[in-house]
Structures are given as C-alpha cells and as structure tokens.
Amino acid sequence: MITKPKGMYDLLDIDAKLYQYIQNTITTYMENYNYDFIRTPIMESSELFHRTVGEETDLVTKETYDFVDRGNRNMTLRPEGTAGVVRSLIENKLYGNHNETIKYYYLGTMYRYERPQLGRNRELTQFGVEVFNSDDFMSDVEVISLGANVLKDLGIENFTIHINSLGDKESRDNYTKALKNYLKPNIDKLCPDCQARFNKNPLRILDCKVDKNSDILKNVPKINDYLNEESKFRFNKITEMLTMLDIDYELDFNLVRGLDYYDYTVWEYLTDEEGLALGGGGRYNGLVKSLGGPDMPAIGFGIGIDRVILELKKKLEGHELKKNIDAYIMCVNEEEKIHALKIAQDLRLNNIMTEVNSNNLSFKSQFKVADNLNAKFIIILNSEDLAKGLINVKDNATKEEMKIDENELTDWIMGNI
C-alpha cells in the first residue's frame, strides 16, 4: 500500500467541512474589509526566501523543501506567504501609480520540512493579509483587529493577542546591544540553546521556555525602554486604538517573532490553554525595498488554518455533523429508475438538495439511507402511481404520505421545504 508522505494529510469529513466554512467566512470578511484575493505560486526561487525570511533563520536553513528542477534551478516550496506576495507586488508593479493603501489576502498551502506534531504538519494552510503603502498606525490597528475579528467570528473565543514593538532598526539595534551586554556575564548559566542563540539571534532568548523563570531573564532589559520617540508614539497609539475598538490584547515585551524582516509592531494570536499560536504578524517596512521594489511600508499577518480547525473541532466534540438533504428518491425497477433520474435532475436544477438511490438497495435499506441523510421528503416511486402520472411523497417528519401530480412535484417541494 502506498501511504502518504510524512506530515501530509488528507482533508476529510469534518475537517473538510470546517475548512470550507472557514474559507467562506474569510471570503466574506475580506470583501467587507476591501481586500483583494491573490494567489502566488506554491514554489519560488530559493533565493527569494533566503532574502526575505532571513539567511540565518532555521525556517530557511533547515526547514524548507528545496530541490533542483530539471533546468538546474534551485526551487523552494514556500514556507510562508509574505515573500511571494511581496515578490508579486514588485514584479507586477502592483503599487502602480496611485497613493492608495494596497490590500491583499491569500489562502493556501505552505510547506515546512520539520518533525510533525499535533497542529504542526509539513503541509499547512495559512490565511494571511498583506497591506502595503501605509505607514500609519491606522493600518496596524486595522490588520491586528481584522485577524482577531475573523477568529472570533469563526467561533474561537479562547485566544489572546500578544503584542509588542521592536521599534525601528535603530531602536532594535540599540536594544540588541544592551541585551547582549546584560547577558554576556551570565551566558554560561543559560541553557545550551540560549547560548547558541546569543550570537545567532539574541532576541529569541527572550522566548526561551527553559530559562523563562530564571532570575537572569526576569530582570532582562525591556525593549520598550529602548524605543525612540517615534516608535513609542506609534506603539502607544496602536494599543490605545485597539482598546477603543474593544479588542483585548496583552503587552508582551518578550515577543520577538522569528523572521528577520519584522520591525515596529509584532503580535501573535495565542490560544489561552496551551499557548499554541493560531497566527502572528508584524510590520515589515524594509522588506519591499530590500527585494528591489520601491521604499514601501508594509504590514501583515498569517493565521494557521489547520490550527483553527483543531480549535473548532474541540468545540464540536460530541456533536455530530449531520447531513440534511431535502429529498431522497427511492426506486427499484427500471421504469422507476428512469423517473428517478429525471426527477432528481429537475429538483437539483431548482436548488433542492436531492439524493437518489443509485446502488440497487433493498426497499428497507433505501429508507435507512434516507434517514441517515435526514431527508425532509422521501419520494417513493412505484410503477402503479407512475402509470397514473402520480408521485408518492412522504414527509419524513410527519410520516404523512401524499400523491402529487408528476408535473407539479418540483413546485410542490419548493413550496414545502
């Protein structure tokens, strides 16, 4: 038997239903917020991710699906959504010649070569938005609240927004310097991972689970104290506006996020019980320019749909998702089958959810199938009635049976569902 590759999965049953529900909700939301849908390729030149996500981040150094194609090109399956959208923005000159804020959203699969766990697969689906050409706190607030509102609207209540500001490059550099100076004398008291981070990505030491409660990390300098006036003003304005919009959040000065391109505002949507991240985002004002585009500010987030599905499934535990069709057509002999096909097509073309016995089931089994599908009406064809141009319809709730003229059946059902 051929089995699925590690970390891949089939989207089935309830998961598939929830996925479609999420997709529909998102589509509606994005229209209301006036975002355009964009789909970028699942694979890009490897170089794109090296230049955006960061040369040193693990996501790029050891967690991508890389391969050389038949033309000897280095390709990478996208590990995240932002890089492709930014590349497309530049390549297609989507910034054009207007001053408006440019707003896109995407929904698609990403690929990361890592060890699978619950809520973490090698193929994952992300929904994300990217907003370009606005450096105002207005867009920060819009994007942060948009993500929270979508999650809430989908039915997820138990999450908290963790938010922080990394400030501009200058503030961030100053802070990194101060942090390293503070940690240097005590570095050997931290865990081995942190010692490695010290040179590679010192900000991530703040995130460490092992040393979280050590005195060293408790008294670590706070990035907030190193923000310059402009960065500080922006951050305060954003939190103020979130409060005004009734969006709850938690200041988290240890939140730094992994990708290199973030500056200023960064945030995550964390579930309350396990602290599993549903999504996260940040501002990345330098990225467009560094990829050869105009000097254009940008901000965005990504939300892991698979994790959203996981959360929604917890709520559904115990509940069965039942089918609810409008009509089930029972038939046994050839003549009845012919009528069944005709009636089924007619009903379906009139938006009536219809199923028809297509499996030579016994009379009894057909009733069972109709029950399992929760059919509102059961259309029981029999040759005798058909000869008189009549259709036998049973209301499955009242068990009442009636004979309807063949030509009026569709109208009758439409009037009674």
Place this chain on the structure above:
RNA sequence: GCGGAGUUGGUGAAGUGGUUAACACGGUAGAUUGUGGCUCUAUUAUGCGUGGGUUCGACUCCCACACUUCGCCCCA
C-alpha cells in the same frame, strides 16, 4: 535534526508463541412491524503498519523501515 510512546476490521477496541482473532457499534441479507427507524436471526479481518529474521509454528520474540503521537529545536 535529537529523544520518548504507539500502529489489530468501516469504527471503538480485547487478545495469546500453536487449529475457527473476543466483545460492541456500524454494514449487508432475512423475519416481524401496511413502507424503514424497535426486536429477532444470519453474515461481516485467510487478517493483526510494511519488509526481513528467530522458531516445527508468530498477530504475539528480534531487527530495519514507514506512518502517527508527545517533548526539544523552530514556527502558524
């Protein structure tokens, strides 16, 4: 990439080195209900993740691999 746990039918699962892999749900066929939903009867894995090995004999012991799951790293 590192470490731990697991893998029995459509589903939940029990089980032992030795003919027929328990039980329950579900499925199918039939009986009885005026055309089903209750009840009853029969039937439903030549198969115990895959491939090797040990053995007279393995689902049960050993090895490898695959997949799942938990933790680390990292991240959504």
